[in-house]
Amino acid sequence: MSTRTTSPRRAAGASDRAESARSNRRRQAATHPWWFAFPAFAVLAVFFFLPTLFNFVYAFTDWSSFKSAIGFVGLKNFETLLSSGDIQRALRVTLTYAVLVAVFQNLFGLLLALLLERDTRVNRAARTVFFIPVIMSALAVGYVFQALLKPDGVVNSLLSGISGHTVDTAWLGNTTWTMLVVALIHAWKWMGLPMLIYLAGLKTISAEVLEAATIDGAGPWTTFWRVRFPLIAPAVTFNVATALLGSMNGFDIVQATTAGGPARSTELLNIFIFRTFGQGLFAQATTMSLVLFLVVVVLAFPVIGMLRRREDVL
Numbered sequence: 001m002s003t004r005t006t007s008p009r010r011a012a013g014a015s016d017r018a019e020s021a022r023s024n025r026r027r028q029a030a031t032h033p034w035w036f037a038f039p040a041f042a043v044l045a046v047f048f049f050l051p052t053l054f055n056f057v058y059a060f061t062d063w064s065s066f067k068s069a070i071g072f073v074g075l076k077n078f079e080t081l082l083s084s085g086d087i088q089r090a091l092r093v094t095l096t097y098a099v100l101v102a103v104f105q106n107l108f109g110l111l112l113a114l115l116l117e118r119d120t121r122v123n124r125a126a127r128t129v130f131f132i133p134v135i136m137s138a139l140a141v142g143y144v145f146q147a148l149l150k151p152d153g154v155v156n157s158l159l160s161g162i163s164g165h166t167v168d169t170a171w172l173g174n175t176t177w178t179m180l181v182v183a184l185i186h187a188w189k190w191m192g193l194p195m196l197i198y199l200a201g202l203k204t205i206s207a208e209v210l211e212a213a214t215i216d217g218a219g220p221w222t223t224f225w226r227v228r229f230p231l232i233a234p235a236v237t238f239n240v241a242t243a244l245l246g247s248m249n250g251f252d253i254v255q256a257t258t259a260g261g262p263a264r265s266t267e268l269l270n271i272f273i274f275r276t277f278g279q280g281l282f283a284q285a286t287t288m289s290l291v292l293f294l295v296v297v298v299l300a301f302p303v304i305g306m307l308r309r310r311e312d313v314l
Contacts, residue, residue, distance in 0.1 A: 002220070012233075019189075025184070038290060047256045048176055049137065055290055055293075056290060057079060057279055057290060058070075058282065058283055058286040059078075059286045060073065060074055060075070061075075061283050062281040062283055063282045063286070064281050064283060065282065066272065066280060066281030066284050067240060069091050073174040075284075076289060077283055077287040077301075078282055078291075080270075080284070081284065081287060081288065081291070085163060086272065087272075087291060088290065089264070089267075089270040090114075090267060090268065090271075090272040090288075091264070091269060091291075091295060092265055093179070093264075093266065093268055093269075094250075094268045094269045094270075094292075094295075095248075095299070096125070096179060096245050097179065097182070097183055097186075097250060097254075097268060098243075098250075099185050100179070100180065100183035100187075101186045101187055101243055101246075101247035102240055102243040102244050102247065104120060104183055104184055104186075104187035104191075105186070105187040105190055105191055105194055105239070105243045106193075106194055106239050106240060107187075108187055108188070108191035108195075108237070109191045109193070109194025109197070109198055109239060110194070110195075110197040110198050112130055112150060112191065112192075112195040112198075113195050113196075113198035113199045113202060114198075114202075114224075115128075116195070116199070117199065117202055117203075127192075127195070127196070127199070130191065130192045130195060131192035131195070131196065131288040132192070133188065133189045133190070133191075133192060134192040134193050136189070136198060138252040138253050138256075139190045139252045139253075139255075141185070141187070141253060141256075142253040142254070142255065142256025142257045142284075143256045143257075144254060145185050146172065146257045146258075147256055147258055148173050149171035149181065149257075150166045150172075151169065151170050151173075151203045152168070155171065156168055156169060157178075158270075166294060172257055172258050172261075172262075173261075173262050174262065175263050175265040177261055178258060178261075178262060179265060179266050179267060180264055181250050182253065182257055182258060182266055184248075185253055186247060186254075187252050190194065190243070190246065191252065193239075193242070194235075194242075194243070196234060196237040197235045197239050198235050198239070199236065201231070201232035201235035202228065202232060204231075205227075205228055205231050205232075209227060209231075210223060210227065210228070210249055213226070213227045224245055228295070233307075236307065237297055237304065237307040237310075240303070241300070241304045241307070242306060244300050244303060244304075245296065245300055248292070248295070248296055248300060249270060250268055250270065251268065251270040251271060251274065253267055254266050254271060255271055255274070259271070260272075263279055269288060269291075269292050270292070272288060273285045273288045273289055273292070274280075276288060278301070278311075
């Protein structure tokens with residue numbers, strides 16, 4: 001008897017909810033028409049979708065500043081790049097730079113988040129100070145460090161004063177460690193962003209979970225490695241992904257500090273593309289940018305997928 005009376009009521013309630021949802025959608029469409037978004041989509045189409053489309057097209061042409069006409073050449077640009085060996089070297093430098101930046105940037109950000117986790121007045125001020133480089137111009141940061149790290153710069157002057165003898169190390173002129181120095185500069189500039197992301201992740205961890213770990217006898221290191229670090233896995237995924245994508249498309253800091261030197265040891269693919277465009281070889285430069293796009297898709301996104309699967313395991 002109850003089934004006969006409640007089923008129609010449930011059906012009527014579901015029908016009312018569906019009708020209410022349709023009414024809300026109609027009301028929202030009336031008050032928030034889609035054509036309001038047209039200017040944003042138009043700007044996106046003109047400045048993103050069209051250039052991306054033409055990037056694919058011009059990679060298969062002989063477009064340059066030395067010709068008035070543009071002709072189709074097929075895969076000739078790719079064959080030229082692969083045979084010269086320049087693209088392999090630039091890709092190797094770019095991948096090395098991206099891995100170093102991702103490691104340093106996340107390490108610095110996580111350490112800062114752990115050091116400044118407590119909500120004290122000093123820590124809040126320190127967070128602001130460490131975030132300032134994020135909003136600074138990357139070119140400005142590069143030129144400042146280029147001046148500091150010259151053989152007669154401030155860094156060597158300080159080291160000379162501390163050690164008591166003259167130090168004239170060319171920090172940006174050695175093929176052995178210049179890549180490491182430039183990656184550290186990049187990580188220093190952006191470490192404030194992962195710091196905030198890690199801080200947000202640490203703040204979401206329940207105090208009861210940490211208390212339970214302490215009661216079970218876990219020390220600070222065990223609590224961090226076994227409890228806190230797995231719980232901030234989404235923050236790790238986001239920070240690693242942004243660091244990899246940002247550094248693989250790096251240009252400004254390296255251009256300002258070393259311009260790809262010494263001996264092209266820090267010549268990222270974007271710097272190589274910039275120089276090729278400057279030589280008037282537009283099609284070859286476009287081909288290189290297409291290669292960079294494909295490398296990011298092939299390498300970076302599988303890493304992001306691996307990190308996401310790690311989140312599910314943890």
